[in-house]
Amino acid sequence: MRIVIAPDSFKGCLTALEVCEAAAAGIERIDPEFEIAQVPMADGGEGTVQSLVDATDGKLVTESVTGPLGEAVEATYGLLGDDETAVIEMAAASGLPLVPEDRRDPLKTTTFGTGELIRAALDEGRRKLIVGIGGSATTDAGAGMAAALGVRLLDEDGEQIGFGGAELGRLATIEMADADPRLEDAEIRVACDVDNPLYGENGAAFVYGPQKGAASKDVEVLDRNLRRFSHVVQRDLGLDVRDIPGAGAAGGLGAGLVAFCGANLEPGVEIVIDAVDLPEAMREADLCITGEGAIDTQTAFGKTPAGVASVAGRQSIPVVAIGGGVSLDAVKLHERGFHALASVLTGPMTLTEAMEPERAKAMIAFTSEQMVRCFLAGKQCD
Numbered sequence: 001m002r003i004v005i006a007p008d009s010f011k012g013c014l015t016a017l018e019v020c021e022a023a024a025a026g027i028e029r030i031d032p033e034f035e036i037a038q039v040p041m042a043d044g045g046e047g048t049v050q051s052l053v054d055a056t057d058g059k060l061v062t063e064s065v066t067g068p069l070g071e072a073v074e075a076t077y078g079l080l081g082d083d084e085t086a087v088i089e090m091a092a093a094s095g096l097p098l099v100p101e102d103r104r105d106p107l108k109t110t111t112f113g114t115g116e117l118i119r120a121a122l123d124e125g126r127r128k129l130i131v132g133i134g135g136s137a138t139t140d141a142g143a144g145m146a147a148a149l150g151v152r153l154l155d156e157d158g159e160q161i162g163f164g165g166a167e168l169g170r171l172a173t174i175e176m177a178d179a180d181p182r183l184e185d186a187e188i189r190v191a192c193d194v195d196n197p198l199y200g201e202n203g204a205a206f207v208y209g210p211q212k213g214a215a216s217k218d219v220e221v222l223d224r225n226l227r228r229f230s231h232v233v234q235r236d237l238g239l240d241v242r243d244i245p246g247a248g249a250a251g252g253l254g255a256g257l258v259a260f261c262g263a264n265l266e267p268g269v270e271i272v273i274d275a276v277d278l279p280e281a282m283r284e285a286d287l288c289i290t291g292e293g294a295i296d297t298q299t300a301f302g303k304t305p306a307g308v309a310s311v312a313g314r315q316s317i318p319v320v321a322i323g324g325g326v327s328l329d330a331v332k333l334h335e336r337g338f339h340a341l342a343s344v345l346t347g348p349m350t351l352t353e354a355m356e357p358e359r360a361k362a363m364i365a366f367t368s369e370q371m372v373r374c375f376l377a378g379k380q381c382d
Helices: 016-028 048-056 112-123 143-148 165-170 181-185 204-208 216-237 249-261 268-276 278-282 304-314 328-336 357-381
Strands: 002-005 035-038 059-066 072-079 085-089 128-132 152-154 173-175 187-191 264-266 287-295 319-326 340-343
Touching: 002 016, 016 035, 016 048, 016 357, 048 059, 048 072, 048 085, 048 128, 048 268, 059 112, 072 112, 085 112, 112 128, 112 143, 128 268, 143 152, 143 249, 165 216, 173 216, 187 249, 187 268, 204 216, 204 249, 216 249, 249 264, 264 268, 268 278, 268 304, 278 304, 287 304, 287 357, 304 319, 319 357, 328 340, 340 357
Parallel strands: 002 035, 002 287, 085 128, 128 187, 187 264, 287 319, 319 340
Antiparallel strands: 059 072, 072 085, 152 173
């Protein structure tokens, strides 16, 4: 019996590896001789660095970088076990949680620290980079990141513009001559699961600016400045980034990564599937168990379990998904390759109780054991 356990983390409770270990412990109670492959997964958002480091026997590296407000922060990124790839979550350096609510202002916040993390990964000799761009505090179109990598973003007087989305209004010229030459040899894949354009009513400023602290008048300024940025990029770099799906992600960082780093924007879970070689891990498996903190209809749209189910489906492997909660409308997931769904909750409890790590591990172990027992019972009836 070969079983692949490939869950996302249970956010705020357990890492994906801890979910794997708990599920495996439960399954081994049935038969310790079962072959169990533990493959921690993610979808490019929070937890991706940890999951990929765990899945590939890599390591975490912490750097002091420039935070969103220009103050130093400690940011962690991952070096994967293939000795070629680094994985970065922009939120670690430029994320919204790093900014107190009363200081959130995308007119001022910068992605400079994200650029410093990219530079640190290049310093480590890594030429394959995975960058997750969810959870940003910024709307600077990656201008700060570019500056950290040697790109010169100049005003009418030939002076480097400052930090923040407001400064894009002064942008007159982009010069790439001093950009880090290692970028030319780097393969940068960006985990991006939104398709917003750079500007306009569905763009970075109007859709995401308010949650980052932008007032209505600020949103209009930011949108106008993103238009200016797009115009200068097209004129000076020969790239039209405005309508690239995902250009508006992370306050336009999606566009900036394409323009300045030659990056490709891709669905996050697909990048992770490739990085951990999930199809190979699935070979000759009898059953796959995946999951995340909550299973509902949104699980089908770019979330980790959906990506796992897709890989399993191509190899005709049954898939079970477990979660802290399972909504009634999640029954629609059966049409998307999920054979069974199960909540790990074992009785009435508060959210705080459910998210207590040791309790959660015990419940995941119990539920995984029961799902495998049901699978085995079904085989006996065939």
